Amino acid sequence: MKHEELKDIIRICRDKTKIRYIHKGGFFTPKLKSINHLEVGRSKIISSPITIFVEFLYLIKKNIRDFFQKLRKKLFPRPEKIFGKNKDSNISGKLFFAKRNDYARPIHHIRIEFWARSRMFKWRKLSTALTGQDGYFELKYDYSAARKWSNGLLCIEIYQTTHIFFRKDKPHPHEELFKRIEIHKDDLVEGSLRIKDIHLFYWEYRSDFPTARVVIKDHDKDAPQYYSKARCDAASEQIIPFELTKISHHVQINLESEAISIESIQNDYPINLTRCIESKLPGYTRSDEYFGNRLMNGMNRGAFLPDKEHSGHYWIKYFGACQYSVNSVYAFPDAEIKFEIGPDGIPIPIEIVLTGPLTAYEKNPHSRHVFTPSDGQNWAAAKRVARVNGGVSAEIDEHFTGTHLNTEQFAIAAFRNLRINPIATLLLPHLKEVVLINHSADKLLLRDFLPKATALTGKGLSQRVCDLLGTQDWKDYKPMVPISEEHDVAKSDDLFWQITGQYVDNFIDENLDEIKLQWFEIYCFSKDLVENSVRVFMSDVDMGKLSPAEKKQALDRMEYYFFKYSFNPSLERETINGELKALSPITKNNGSTDISPEDIQNLKDVCRYIIFVATYLHTWINEHQYDDLGELLYNCVGLRFGDGENGVLAPESDLRIAPDLTHATGTLWFANLLSRTEFGFITRNEEGDVNPVFAQMLLDKKQxxxxxxxxxxxxxxxxxx
Ligand SMILES: [Fe+2]
Structure with a gap:
């Protein structure tokens, strides 16, 4: 079959199996309590009609409460005008973070207001101020106006920026009350009143995870931000059908396991890309050509490292168990695949090297197995092992670490520090909600799914994500270079990268004076980023203490990851508490002297990188998951050793190496859940929080x-x- 005809079939199948969100919820359809209540086992859904009705009554109560809150706001508005004429008195104090490590760290540029509420519930603004760089604030007010008998309540209110909304192309920061402190009227003194330092648990860093994470003790009560209702509704409607499928599988597995099989589980989930192609071209998805095509343009988006000895040959490398904590159920060898470029521009595998145990009986972590296309069944099995390793590496290394955790480190530093600098309006819309989904991933992905469906234990996973984040830095980052005309992902990366670069450059040039004026915020942003960065990958390893095989693997990993993630290890980086920090500083200038052109360029580069990773890069990996992980025997996230003498080199028909039934439904449930990204798009701008200029720049390149x-x-x- 001609190359173009094959491409057409793939295109048709991609379109046919593409996940779409069509709103069709009815009153008595089951509902998910919220994204936070998803479970790998059994999510908290409401399916009984009685419970749904009770939930309906609760919603009515909530709506009535919301109605009265809105009515109260309308009846008793918060006037902007300051109440009182003389500013003869003041209340001063200082604002700090609250966590022990941060206790002496001031919170700058946060809005503090002094309010009175009359005995008739009328609000009177007495004063407003921003904290300074040292967290100091001074609220000047009219003493006699504050002391009026009619004032029933006096309070200091602290506000945080939660959203940036765009109206008529102009950004409007939205602030919400973060903390209210009541002041007794009798405590007021005419003249100056200095109150005790205020310490806020505000976007605090966790100390129990190796990468930069925010503290969320209770996602319903004390999260630093919350999903919108529309986002929760969209997620609920999209995942409920698969939740019900998974629940019915669990019931069958427990009660009548002989009536359920890998095949029946597979058939209960929607058809994905590979199954669709198989229905039209049997055997094609297992061909060398499709293998190369998907590792190039699929979820894996492999990086092709040129072979040092043979021009035109390339390597993709998926490193497996290495020295991480692993279980004994799943195989996880290193998989290195050598390619040549075929006549149609598709990379064709010509050699696969698997290093590590392939059977339950093999123990040597450095045993090497080389396969070529002439190896028949073993070649097909080696491709499958490589494909599965590509799947789990893409999930843990690329998806969770490279986009989710990578973005969270920027999100925390941004929300802690960017407030009145215009860069807040550029970045915050792209950094919201990541800490929430990562909080859910801690339990769903890192605790309940991956340690049971892959070789890595919970400890191994946290070691690996820390290592991989140590290969990510904004400085000197460049997207991959296309290796052939068919390298769509590299070309698309570059197109998005160029547009984002132009958008960021224009924004910063247009707002340069104000950005420079508020440079202190950029300085603090950079400081938080670097101080909370992980160490550079392998920078804490003494190579002299490794065995020759371990040293070779370590050097191979460094070479490949640094190439893949465009990480420049020779940049001058900061060492803090003995750790060489992976993230480069944006600036060392705290705004007290002129800002150098190099610092401005750094700011442009880091903003471009953040937007690229949080939007496009994450979307690519996320939306291709069901294409590449939606057929269990083609690709799951873990192949079991089984008890056969050939271990994972067995054919697909040997179900001893396939996932067990529980993990089979779990894997497909996960692939469906994670591919359902149907809310929060740049061009659709559902919540009015994306700069329309950026959306239009992308639409201009739609074709x-x-x-x-x-x-x-x-x-x-x-x-x-
Ligand atoms: Fe994701």
Missing amino acids: EFLELGVDVNNIESRTNI
Whole structure:
């Protein structure tokens, strides 16, 4: 079959199996309590009609409460005008973070207001101020106006920026009350009143995880931000059908396991890309050509490292168990695949090297197995092992670490520090909600799914994500270079990278004076980023203490990861508490002297990188998950050793190495859940929080993207699933 005809079939199947969100919820359809209540086992859904009715009554109560809150706001508005004429008195104090490590760290540029509420519930604004760089604030007010008998309540209110909304192309920061402190009227003194330092648990860093994470003790009560109702509704409607499928599988597995099989589980989930292609071209998805095509342009988006000895040959490398904590159920060897470029521009595998145990009986972690296309069944099995390793590496290394955790470190530093600098309006819309989905991932992905469906234990996973984040830095980052005309992902990366670069450059040039004026915020942003960065990958390893095989693996990993993630290890980086920090500083200038052109360029580069990772890069990996992980025997996230003498080199028909039934439904449930990103897009701008200029720049290139297989209307504005 001709190359173009094959491409047409793949295109048709991609379109046919593409996940779409069509709102069709009815009154008595089951509902998910919220994204926070998803479970790998059994999510908290409401399916009984009685419970749904009770939930309906609760919603009525909530709506009535919301109505009265809105009515109260309308009846008793908060006037902007300051009440009182003389500013003869003041209340001063200082604002700090509250966590022990942060206790002496001031919170700058946060809005503090002094309010009175009359005995008739009328609000009177007495004063407003921003904290200074040292957290100091001074609220000047009219003493006699504050002391009026009619004032029933006096309070200091602290506000945080939660959203940036765009109206008529102009950004409008939205602030919400973060903390209210009541002041007794009798405590007021005419003149100056200095109150005790205020310490806020505000976007605090966790100390129990190796990468930068925010503290969320209770996602319903004390999260630093919350999903919108529309986002929760969309997620609920999309996942409920698969939740019900998974629940029915669990019931069958427990009660009548002989009536359920890998095949029946597979058939209960929607058809995915590979199954669709198989229905039209049996055997094609297991061919060398499709293997190369998917590792190049699929979820894996492999990086092709040129072979040092043979021009035109390339390597993709998926490193497996290495020295991480692993279980004994699943195989996880290193998989290195050598390619040549075929006549149609598709990389064709010509050699696969698997290093590590392939059977339950093999123990040597450095045993090497080399396969070529002439190896028949073993070649097909080696491709499957490589494909599965590609799947789990893409999930843990690329998806969770490279986009979710990578974005969270920027989100925390941004929300802690960017407030009145215009960069807040550029970045915050793309950084919202990532901490929430990552909080859910801690339990769903890191605790309940991956340690049971892959070789890595919980400890191994946290070691690996820390290592991989140590290969990510904004400085000197460049997207991959296309290796052939068919390298769509590299071309599409570059197109998005160029547009984002232009958008960021224009924004910063247009707002340069104000950005420089508020440079202190950039300085603090940079400081938080670097101080909370992980160490550079392998920078804490004494190579002299490794065995020759371990040293070779370590050097191979460094070479490949640094190439893949465009990480420049020779940059001058900061060492803090003995750790060489992976993230480069943006600036060392705290705004007290002129800002150098190099610092401005750094700011442009880091903003471009953040937007690229949080939007386009995450979307790519996320939306291709069901394509590549939606057929269990083609690719799951873990192949079991089984008890056969050939271990994972057995054919697909040997179900001893396939996932067990529980993990089979769990894997397909997960692939469905994670691919359902149908809320929060740049161009659709559902919540009015994306700069329309950026959306239009992407729409102007809609056709170019479409030719590379990307619909710009499907690119998410933030990482939220
Ligand atoms: Fe994701």
